[in-house]
Amino acid sequence: MNQWIARQRYLVDFTLASLARRKTKNAGLLLVFALLVFVLASVMLFASALRHEATMVLAHSPEVILQRMVAGRHDLVPPGYVERIGRIRGVQKIEGRLWGYYYDPVVKANYTFMAVVPAPASGFAARPGAREASAPPAAGEIVVGSGLARHRGVQSGNVLSFRSYSGKLFSFRIAGVLPADSELVSADLVLTNQADFRAFFDYPADHWTDVTLSVANPQEVRTVAQKLANALPDSRPILRDEVSRTYQSIFDWREGIMLALLSAAILAFAILAWDKASGLSAEEKREIGILKAIGWETGDVIRMKLWEGLLVSLSAFLAGYVAAYAHVFHFSAVLFAPVLKGWAVLYPKFTLAPAIDGLQVTTLFFFTVLPYATAVLVPIWRAAVTDPDAVMRG
Amino acid sequence: MIELRDIHKAFNEGRPNEYWALRGIDLDIAAGESTVFSGPSGSGKTTLLTLLGCLARPTRGRVRLGDEDISSLPERFLTEIRRRTFGFVFQQFNLVRGLSALDNVMLPAYPLGLPHRELRARAEAQLAALDLGHRREARVEWLSGGEQQRVAIARALINAPQVVIADEPTANLDTALSCQFMGILERLLDEGRTVLLTSHDPLVVESETVDRVVRLRDGRLVEP
Incomplete structure (x- = not known):
């Protein structure tokens, strides 16, 4: 067990060193990814909090x-x-x-x-x-x-x-x-x-x-x-239930509209992230060859890259989600409020009670972190299964 | 120690650009000796070295390491043997840029999961033995060619391999550094290791440190 932990620690150390060596690429990737999570999480958190608020309000009606x-x-x-x-x-x-x-x-x-x-x-x-x-x-x-x-x-x-x-x-x-x-x-x-x-x-x-x-x-x-x-x-x-359902539908609809409006941007970000993550530079390919030649197994290389994908995507997910939380609950969702709250001259100025929907967080996690990890793994798999003797000829 | 029987190696087999790099090699390598594979470009030296070092498998023929036939072992087992038995010094050194000399030396041992303190001490000792203790924290791209080669040698020795394999070790070195390398080679032999080299540098081929020169041409051994 200790040996397994030590191995993972070495892999994480090497991964962090690798990330630091490709600062510009990874920082850009982290930023784009975090922005993507931020946008999606902001819309989801805000709509979810509004739905929660509406339910609370209607409870007294x-x-x-x-x-x-x-x-x-x-x-x-x-x-x-x-x-x-x-x-x-x-x-x-x-x-x-x-x-x-x-x-x-x-x-x-x-x-x-x-x-x-x-x-x-x-x-x-x-x-x-x-x-x-x-x-x-x-x-x-x-x-x-x-x-x-x-x-x-x-x-x-x-x-x-x-x-x-x-x-x-x-x-x-x-x-x-x-x-x-x-x-x-x-x-x-x-x-x-x-x-x-x-x-x-x-x-x-x-x-x-x-x-x-x-x-x-x-x-x-x-x-x-x-x-x-x-x-x-x-x-x-x-009936109160009907009013409640109408409110839920309105917020669902607004959330949908917001996501539809942002879909082009989200798609562009996603493609960019996918492209950045799945593209393997000549330098990275060379490194994989070296690691295999000096005794790393294909599994070690894949595990190392899996760590890389997880570290980047989890950091971005956390950063994006925390930023979205602050945006929605501390800054009253200043960026998306006009669309999500509705249009009015007299905007209510209020701070939403933090309400997080576990299912939504899980959904967002699986739709952002997992595709990224896959995007990282696919090209690595291809590179990692090549014969190590290629490095001898490089 | 290593026994090759009727070794053939083809690239792109069955395709129009099929190429046979080795055509029937029979060879025995004794433990504790230094052997140099020499021959013109395209003679099959490097290919032979990759087979000896478990970096590749022959298309036909048998490779035995000690008592074990390793010619058709799955990649996972070959990797295990490669990690424990062989240390490689590549022609271009193949160090990982952006990492320190010390980190580069420690890299082959990462999959073993040794305690960090022990691994670090071992790597520092290897660097110190090659007069590079003072450069251990320097990034490898900041080192001179000779220093880079010594880092590559330290890396090859980190898992205490029985066999050290070096591909054209003096090709990128001047005479003084080549002589320094031959000194290191002597030390490795004194420690009881087996050394396998490819080279057409007379300084290596004609050196007294070398026990045996195996000549190749067109994928076949050339009789002396």
Whole structure:
């Protein structure tokens, strides 16, 4: 065993010396390889973290959202509508929500206005970041998301004016700014009380935007949705699982788009790496001949080159992956964020919680390290099985 | 010690450019002797040396090393025999550029997995014995031709081989360095090693250190 370890140590020593002797080639190769891993890992880590984040966010949202439909379009929920649902077994809470969009021409951004309705009719639970502010803002006051505050350059205590869709100017005092850690879901949020919301949007009294239902047992969610569809044929129940799936699909799609956009570059890098790795210079061939002539077995030469391939590819993989980790989780994926997050004027500024998918790491490892090791081994195999007497004639 | 019987060696056998480098060699090499293979270019000297040193196998014929027939051994076993029995000094020295003299000397012993301290001490001793102790850390491309050859000799001796094989050892050396080489050769013989050389340098062929000169022409032995 000790002899085996000593042999491997000698092979690694020689490999490191060989790598150092061909500094330019190997440094270039390492860089290209690390860049390739960096790009792939960045996209994968970012999309995976977003998916993770979306799942966490949705974990706090109601199990079912009920929208009323008119001519296939989302319409307001009229008074008495909720009462028609009646009592459905398994439903713990039914709440009406008030929310809408407002376009702010000053910063050319869309805000989400939402009324904080006092319990039990609070529709606020869907916004986990705003959970802390469970009491509705006072009349004439709003609570805003930190993305909005940053973009408009306002803070707590300032007054913000919006011209409503009816043309009237409304001024609100900012009572608070939502915490930055909720920015992924609250960057564009404006929270008002119910009366201010209705006044600002000229919202008809006793109408709601939609209705949320809390269902304790996940097994019963589909049954509840079916009963809702039967009781209210003009409604559309949206399940949390469906929303979650949609988010996953969106992030999958964006990841795919990103990889498709980068595919040409990735392919070019891969070809370059393959070419560099698989090309054996005359000097390398000569060295293999010498090693065989002085008593190295074909297996020793192949093992040595395998070490070389593993050292280069593992270092590049680690360097690329660590750089991608830092890029995604410490620098908010500054290079790919616009594509992966989506386009918006009000970009949420947030740091993703590190989430690594073991399967993804393994996949990336097998799709980068193994092809490289093969690329190194194939020409070496050919060179290593040639007769050692060639060196005598060189 | 080494016995060759009816040795033939062909290159590109069965192809239009087939070439027979050796055509029926019968030869016995005694242990502890120095033998020089001499002859014009293309006479088959180097080919014969590669067969004797287990670098290649004959196309036909038998090679015996001691009691063992090694003519048809698989490459793995030939490598093992080559590593333990033979030390090679190539015409172009064939040192690995970019490595120090010491690392070059240690290279043939790497596959044996000896303890590093022991191997290093052995390599340093070989270099010191050839007056190269002070140059052990120098990269081989910085050494003079004579120094490079001595590194190549030290490398050939690192696994304590019974037989040292040198191909045209003085071809790249001036007279003084060639004489120095012959001195080293004498020392190797004094240590009880067998030495096999190819050369057409009169300084080697006519040297008193050489026990036997075997002449070749067109792949056949030339009777004296």
